Amino acid sequence: MIYYILNMKKLCLITMLIASIFAFSGCGNAKSKPLATVDGRAITVGDFEKRVSKMPAYYKTLVGERKKDFLDDMINEQLIYKEALRRGINKEPEVKELLDEAKRKILIARLMETEVKKSAVSEEKIKEFYAIHKDDFVTPLKLRASHIMVDTEAEANEVLQKLKDGGDFAELAKQYSKDPSKARGGDLGYFIKGQLMPEIEEVCFKLQVGQLSGIIKTKFGYHIIKLTDRIEPRTVELSEVRDAIEKELKDKAQQRTLDDLVKSLRSKAHVKINEKLLEAGQGK
16 A cells, blocks of 8 residues: 555656647547648647646746747657557557556556545644644744854863953854854854753753853863853644645545555455465565
């Protein structure tokens, strides 16, 4: 079942590709006026528009500017297809195998597409999921700090005194720090619990915004920290996570639908696996 889920998009793309390849065949529709005829077979306005509709937006714009070139491509495609049939390429064993495989995948894709359409997710289900899992939608406490690291305690004391005397933290970081963050004035950016060294993190979570730490010793050297911002935890609104919840619920519903389909089909079929031969084949 996992294999089918992973390949659903691929199969749908194959469906579109095959439909695109044979779009020039000229099925009957309301837009039946011929744009061109190739050996008596018409390429209609409907054929042309159907082919264009399957293209990405960027290419649709190009077609709008170069309609004649696109029609020429369709004409050439029809001529080449006809020549392939004349040469009997469609009867070659390898080609027949590929066509049968493509047909099989297209049919599987269409059946799966039909089944997953049954897996719609209601607004009530989304709201219910949010209410039940509301605690999971709380953002963690975030801190932002700046950092100066030096090699010796004496240097650290000297920098700390300059800071206490009113020195600019960013400028002193650029001047004294051995840490790569010196290029940013010592800014470490935002972080949550568990992302920094424990010795530094322990101090950061006790500081108030704008407050300096004392000297912190780690295996890398001696550090001075300044807390520059603090973002308190908050519960994320449903509107911010609605799409993610809908996708998760839809994925689970589709998985259940497809699992049920396969389970039902297997219960009605006679499936026998030659385990010994399977194992022997894997061992080669």
